[in-house]
Amino acid sequence: MIILGISITHDGTLTVLKDGVNIFSIAEERLNRTKAYIGFPFLALKYVVENEIINPKEIDEVAIPSSVFLKDWAFTYAFELTENKKYYDLQNKKKPKDFFIDDDKYLNIKSDLDCKKYVDTKIKHLLKEVGITAPINYVDHHLAHAGSAYYSSGYNNALAITMDAAGDLLSATINICKNGKIERISKTDNNNSAGYLYSEVTRACGFKISRHEGKITGLAAYGDYTKKEDCFNKIVKVKDGRLAYVNPVKRNFRNRIVNKFLNVIGIERYMGASELIRRCGKQSKEDLSASIQHLLEKKLVEIVTYWVKRTGERNIVLAGGIFANVKFNQFISEIDELDNLYIFPDMGDGGNGYGAAAISYFKKNKFVPEISKTFNAYYGPEFDDIYIENMLKNFTDDVEYYFSDRVEEETAKILADNKIVGWFQGRMEYGPRALGNRSIIASPTDVTINQWLNERMKRNEFMPFAPSCLYEYADELFEIPKESMKFPAQFMTITFKMKNKWSNLAPAVSHVDQTARPQLVSKEANPRYHKLLTAYNKITGLPLFINTSFNVHEEPIVCKPEEGLKSLQKGVIDYFVCGNYIIQKKKNNHK
Numbered sequence: 219m220i221i222l223g224i225s226i227t228h229d230g231t232l233t234v235l236k237d238g239v240n241i242f243s244i245a246e247e248r249l250n251r252t253k254a255y256i257g258f259p260f261l262a263l264k265y266v267v268e269n270e271i272i273n274p275k276e277i278d279e280v281a282i283p284s285s286v287f288l289k290d291w292a293f294t295y296a297f298e299l300t301e302n303k304k305y306y307d308l309q310n311k312k313k314p315k316d317f318f319i320d321d322d323k324y325l326n327i328k329s330d331l332d333c334k335k336y337v338d339t340k341i342k343h344l345l346k347e348v349g350i351t352a353p354i355n356y357v358d359h360h361l362a363h364a365g366s367a368y369y370s371s372g373y374n375n376a377l378a379i380t381m382d383a384a385g386d387l388l389s390a391t392i393n394i395c396k397n398g399k400i401e402r403i404s405k406t407d408n409n410n411s412a413g414y415l416y417s418e419v420t421r422a423c424g425f426k427i428s429r430h431e432g433k434i435t436g437l438a439a440y441g442d443y444t445k446k447e448d449c450f451n452k453i454v455k456v457k458d459g460r461l462a463y464v465n466p467v468k469r470n471f472r473n474r475i476v477n478k479f480l481n482v483i484g485i486e487r488y489m490g491a492s493e494l495i496r497r498c499g500k501q502s503k504e505d506l507s508a509s510i511q512h513l514l515e516k517k518l519v520e521i522v523t524y525w526v527k528r529t530g531e532r533n534i535v536l537a538g539g540i541f542a543n544v545k546f547n548q549f550i551s552e553i554d555e556l557d558n559l560y561i562f563p564d565m566g567d568g569g570n571g572y573g574a575a576a577i578s579y580f581k582k583n584k585f586v587p588e589i590s591k592t593f594n595a596y597y598g599p600e601f602d603d604i605y606i607e608n609m610l611k612n613f614t615d616d617v618e619y620y621f622s623d624r625v626e627e628e629t630a631k632i633l634a635d636n637k638i639v640g641w642f643q644g645r646m647e648y649g650p651r652a653l654g655n656r657s658i659i660a661s662p663t664d665v666t667i668n669q670w671l672n673e674r675m676k677r678n679e680f681m682p683f684a685p686s687c688l689y690e691y692a693d694e695l696f697e698i699p700k701e702s703m704k705f706p707a708q709f710m711t712i713t714f715k716m717k718n719k720w721s722n723l724a725p726a727v728s729h730v731d732q733t734a735r736p737q738l739v740s741k742e743a744n745p746r747y748h749k750l751l752t753a754y755n756k757i758t759g760l761p762l763f764i765n766t767s768f769n770v771h772e773e774p775i776v777c778k779p780e781e782g783l784k785s786l787q788k789g790v791i792d793y794f795v796c797g798n799y800i801i802q803k804k805k806n807n808h809k
């Protein structure tokens with residue numbers, strides 16, 4: 219049975235589920251090279267058909283993780299589902315003057331039912347263009363988040379907690395999962411959203427929402443949350459295991475105008491970031507970041523603890539954009555009552571294609587495939603040595619290269635010589651993190667690398683680079699609250715306190731609060747990457763090195779070898795190790 223899961227909103231992503239198991243996933247951004255692309259994965263759909271990853275006639279169902287279609291959202295759906303348009307970042311930019319969209323039917327939408335019919339017709343048309351006529355299952359957004367975390371966790375019973383800015387009018391749900399069934403026991407509407415609050419602070423600090431929230435997490439470590447703690451504590455509360463704003467109102471245009479007026483005459487209602495800042499008084503970006511981070515850390519721990527105690531369920535699985543926050547996850551991991559914690563590797567909306575497809579699969583089969591040991595992060599395209607060599611032949615004026623059958627040992631020596639390596643191997647990662655197949659790697663010993671390498675990559679980060687580490691050394695390197703927390707750390711979704719010795723030996727990957735966001739690399743998960751780490755450890759005595767995503771400023775992670783090669787040509791990396799080829803810029807090439 220083959221089910222396609224297609225997330226059509228933020229981080230449009232396509233997933234192919236075969237007999238309940240993820241066999242291929244790719245985010246549209248990796249193909250169209252527009253970071254965090256909002257909308258239907260048009261190119262991804264063509265890619266899986268043209269590369270014969272699927273046969274359109276063999277698709278049994280298409281699962282879409284959206285189920286609310288309001289007439290007010292007509293333009294957004296038209297934007298997301300129309301390929302021929304002037305694309306812009308809907309959340310952070312104003313509509314450009316030269317905007318166009320090859321669709322005028324959405325202008326006729328007069329009711330929610332019209333909107334639903336419109337979306338259904340558009341999606342059916344897009345599928346039909348590539349020969350897919352399978353039925354469509356529209357899955358609730360947060361149910362898809364819960365499904366992504368639960369069905370890939372390997373736990374038969376778990377408490378699935380979902381939390382984001384908003385999806386299908388909700389911002390959080392709590393679900394009891396058992397024998398493949400998911401039962402929602404609590405929900406929080408989008409007027410009381412933890413995600414919105416964090417995003418609004420992101421915007422207030424001058425960054426882009428749904429893009430730069432990680433910068434706030436990094437900045438927080440430099441700030442002092444205690445200065446305004448009393449004020450922040452009055453902003454949100456936890457009631458019956460749900461986050462609740464003080465005096466929330468519905469988020470819409472009318473209320474925004476009304477609020478502005480009410481604020482002028484001293485009545486405080488809707489709690490957006492600008493009002494938050496006004497209420498608590500001006501503060502630096504660092505202190506504001508620290509305050510919101512600390513506030514939500516406390517509230518999330520309170521919420522998770524409440525539900526663990528109430529349900530008695532000690533396996534916790536998490537999905538939704540909120541859990542992209544590695545510090546929140548660290549605090550949750552430290553809750554005494556937990557036994558196991560798992561964060562879905564593609565925790566944002568991109569992961570919802572998989573979630574919806576897995577929900578569809580269980581609905582049809584009443585059976586959960588044994589995927590606990592097989593779920594990994596490598597579901598994207600791969601390129602063999604023949605492809606790589608053919609590509610390289612086109613660039614012999616610029617680069618020199620050789621084939622190596624000891625690529626791990628040779629790369630380890632290059633790293634030990636303090637060179638920056640673009641490491642490109644096997645199948646591309648699924649989700650936001652580079653996990654050793656599309657990674658830029660470097661020695662962790664030089665603390666100044668965080669400045670100069672970020673400058674080279676034109677990035678502006680407040681968190682140090684993260685390390686890839688040999689799984690076997692996890693306890694030596696970090697203070698890990700429970701053995702089971704090594705599982706989520708394979709996907710770089712959690713921070714741990716680094717032990718003093720290693721914080722000193724590898725200062726480039728230790729934050730000011732002495733935490734690190736490791737990727738624990740086991741031989742089973744990624745044999746070649748594990749071999750590279752082992753070889754590096756043998757030479758240097760360091761079982762870890764820097765792993766940062768293989769991209770430059772505001773670009774998506776590289777997908778094809780050609781995109782990686784560009785980084786070498788531009789001088790971002792010193793060596794490009796692609797498959798079994800070790801590639802350098804030509805010495806006499808001063809371009």
Ligand SMILES: [Fe+2]
Nearest residue numbers: 382385539567
């Ligand atoms: Fe979401």
